[in-house]
Amino acid sequence: MEEDGNNKPTILVTNDDGIEAPGLLGLVHVLVSTGEFKVLVCAPDEERSAVSHGVIWAHPLSAKLVDIDGATAFAVSGTPADCASLGVSKALFPSVPDLVICGINKGSNSGYHVIYSGTVAGAREAFLNGVPALSISYDWYGGCTKDQLMNVQSAGVNKRNADDFKLAAEVCLPIIRRVMAEIKSQTYPQKCFLNIDLPADLARHKGFKLTKQGTSLIKLGWKQVTSEMQLQERKFGRDSATEATTETSKASQEPLFFFREIRELQFDDDDTDYRFLQEGYITVTPLSALSPAEKDCQTFFEGWLPNLFDHPTSSPML
Known part of the structure; x- marks a missing residue:
């Protein structure tokens, strides 16, 4: 020490x-x-x-x-x-x-x-x-x-x-x-x-x-936000009543914004x-x-890996 x-x-x-x-x-x-x-x-x-x-x-x-x-x-x-x-x-x-x-x-x-x-x-x-x-x-x-x-x-x-x-x-x-x-x-x-x-x-x-x-894990997904107001609302912890929409009929030059959101709790x-x-x-x-x-994963691959070349793929890999 x-x-x-x-x-x-x-x-x-x-x-x-x-x-x-x-x-x-x-x-x-x-x-x-x-x-x-x-x-x-x-x-x-x-x-x-x-x-x-x-x-x-x-x-x-x-x-x-x-x-x-x-x-x-x-x-x-x-x-x-x-x-x-x-x-x-x-x-x-x-x-x-x-x-x-x-x-x-x-x-x-x-x-x-x-x-x-x-x-x-x-x-x-x-x-x-x-x-x-x-x-x-x-x-x-x-x-x-x-x-x-x-x-x-x-x-x-x-x-x-x-x-x-x-x-x-x-x-x-x-x-x-x-x-x-x-x-x-x-x-x-x-x-x-x-x-x-x-x-x-x-x-x-x-x-x-x-x-x-x-x-244990909190599984996260993504939610699109469409305005600066929504970004600020999310930043300060408030939910927005406005739902995000995606325009697919025309291309936009504006950036897309996404926030993570909780989808599932796994404990x-x-x-x-x-x-x-x-x-x-x-x-x-x-x-x-x-x-x-x-x-059990280790055991599976111990039996699987040595036989890999006994089962060739139907087409060569490029």
Whole structure:
């Protein structure tokens, strides 16, 4: 474990909601307030949610020093994976951090959603670079989408408080401290990182629960919008009464605009991360860089692939 002159272990914080997000600021505030850690921040300069493990390759990234009390912080023109990679590289900071925490994300990341998640990707990137990592997400919307929550808030009820994230960070301190102790004693496992989800009713959580990744997923489709007004209505979370129409009789030089919309909710009932999160537990799910296929899929292709050339196609491939 690398320590500074005050014998404090170093934690690097990043996220996908952007460097000004309440989840990151709440986490940094709590970490700094303990006096136990040296805190570094390397986070996107704007929101980059749901970018998965994308990286910027074609042009250089900018890193701008910003003021976050108690931490050395940079806003970076990159993805969460970029920020984690840069933060552990010794190119931006003089040493490699002992632990990387990506979060606290505004919204849960369980089941298949970890594939889309920039929060999980930030922790995964640190793991790929040999640095222990946690991704932390908070079911701040209580199972709602962002648009649904905006509709609720516009009615003036059930408003959430950005200070909720300070409580979320405080709740996570025991596992952060325990992980740091295991790192110091060199007993922390090297073949996984942890994905942590906090339940909506955090004040009455049921404790930490070791889980496995499930298959829950919100399936999305597309809806065409036809005017600037509809774009603004969607932006601020209000539904439009105007139905989109498509003119097929003549070509238009105007661009077409589409928004994603929820089509189907797919939730598993097994003993997995999503189920226990909804039951009020803080779920702790070990993840790795790879997601092996189910055993029956492997068995199928073991019998199928060797016989591939015994069944030639009727026409040659071009």
